[in-house]
Amino acid sequence: MSDRDTILSVENLSVHFRLGGGVFSRASIVRAVENVSFALQRGETLSIVGESGSGKSTLARAVLRLVAITKGSVILNGENLAQLSNNEVRKRRQNMQMVFQDPIASLSPRRTVEQIIAEPLMVHQPELSGEERSAKVRDTMDAIGLLPDMRNRYPHEFSGGQAQRIGIARALIVEPTLLVADEPVSALDVSIQAQVLNLLSDIKRQRSLSLLFISHDLSVVQHVSDRLLVLYLGHVMEVGAAKDIYANPQHPYTKALLSAVPTIDFSANKPKRTRLTGELPSPTVEHVGCPFASRCPMAQAICNEQKPQLNTVEGRDVACHFPG
Amino acid sequence: MSTSQTPVLSIKDLFIEFETPDGAVKAVNGINLDLFKGEVLGIVGESGSGKSQSWMATLGLLAENATTSGEVTFDGENLLTLPPKALNPIRGNRIAMVFQDPMTSLNPYLTIETQMVEALRIHNKRMSKPDARKRCVEMLDRVAIPAADKRLKQFPHELSGGMRQRVMIALALLNDPEVLIADEPTTALDVTIQAEILDILLDLQRERGMAVVFITHDLGVVAEICSRVCVMYAGRLAEIGPVQDVFTDARHPYTLSLLKATPRAAQSQAAQSDDALYAIPGAPPNMRMPPPGCPFEPRCACADAHCREQVPALEPLQGSETRLKACFREGSSAALLEALVHER
Ligand SMILES: Nc1ncnc2c1ncn2[C@@H]1O[C@H](COP(=O)(O)OP(=O)(O)OP(=O)(O)O)[C@@H](O)[C@H]1O
């Protein structure tokens, strides 16, 4: 793949939060994202997966610079967002839009659908006349499958699925190159979820949009992803083509995670489960070794002593001393 | 399930309505269902389809504004009309329930020990405290809670979500219930934790031969742990049968649509098909004004005029003792699928 097609490149990104800390107590540091690197090509969907608390949302928010970047760079269309002023970042948001988990709560209740969808235009294209704006709203609604007569209604009049369409229309009206979707279908029922997933994949194809997709649902992720990034306690465990990883995970954590997904599979040769015991350690601990070592069925002495670097294994990158 | 078996619990013509300022919500509209000893019965359906309320009713846990009709028979008694005094020795003892949010049943101000010991001694007045405590430790061990002794001294908020859910299960199973109703007990948990808890639940179920009602919207979970599945739509049963039969050869268009709308994670298949999911058009009906005919008719790819006028009854499939469906349309799963594909 040529560099020209790289829309987003994240390099050694870390996001730390200070927790508490008063006159007498020491602040602890939550290492939400630790030294993460990945690239996203035009028209590609990269999904970020991991357990709750693994740093998925923080990573996405850091890419949009909605949280402060502690270290590293986020290069969008050739420009390092980490070095821009807040004001400059605001201008770049035209190119990177976001869709949220709770569709109804993410829409302002006192604004009409037309006003909501037009919000990003007011910020990024203030020069448009009222008429031009309306025309853009109409076109976008049409493309997303929202009926024109919904324009003057309010978000609470809509079901979750329709509200999520409104959220998607709002994100797409400024024609971003990057769309970040954080659990966009988690609040929806299966039948409605399918409508929204199909819509996302259609617009992605039509507009060669790059999609950063976050979900805890690994079946949904398998359905939408070109590439997959597996996060554990803020660290990348495995990153590569989704097909390869699903078919043949190399990191013990990825294996455990995928094998825990309940499937509708009655075949006799259904793969054996790897069970994890215990839960995620506290994110305030700084790891000398592999952060997964405490739950890893394969862990050896070295795993607690030395942090494994990402290495290419079977065509994808894996951070493990004993992959495969 | 052979017809000769006697059910542990039997639901007959169950209707539930909620009175609201905007009119009556017809939440459950005529359910008939038997629960057999030792089975794990999955209840699936979309949000609002009446999964939770129909089982809350069996334990007298409906909100004030609810009215019910019909019968829920357990050990010769109709639970719907049983006075609280007679219901209490059954609830939490012979029929237990766990919920999605453990905090709905755990008291935040009491230690785990106080709550567990109390749950035991309510139903076994003669049990000594040390005996009760011993039983609690055993039960916590059983649900894989390490250092049970220490955990007993803690308050619910000191535990992680997964730990709390295990405590809930331990609490529910303390009195060796004949029936466990589990309402989305793992929905809020990570898949890794969910898998572990489901394993524990299944082990306990087999060990004790209790009947489990597992309410969920996750078809994968049903496929993994249930023996039978019951598909609900708009307060009615659309289809019932052994899980594998229903999931591999669905006979109700709603069941089939739901299966085709569900993305599959299939590690066993090297690559998954890139086909678009089947998006069921529209949304479930407003339960204040359910349609006069089949409730799924407005979204159904197979419906005709007849479906609009009459509600199909839940009836056995021809030649089958174990499967029932509520649909006028005859024909194989493949024929129904044809209609779905055609519609798209
Ligand atoms: N106290 C109440 N007053 C009015 N309506 C109610 C009340 N309790 C429940 N309902 C309605 O009853 C219907 C069935 O609800 P129920 O909770 O059984 O659905 P469910 O299938 O469990 O959904 P979910 O998947 O969201 O848990 C819904 O339409 C719900 O809004």
Ligand SMILES: [Mg+2]
């Ligand atoms: Mg429910």
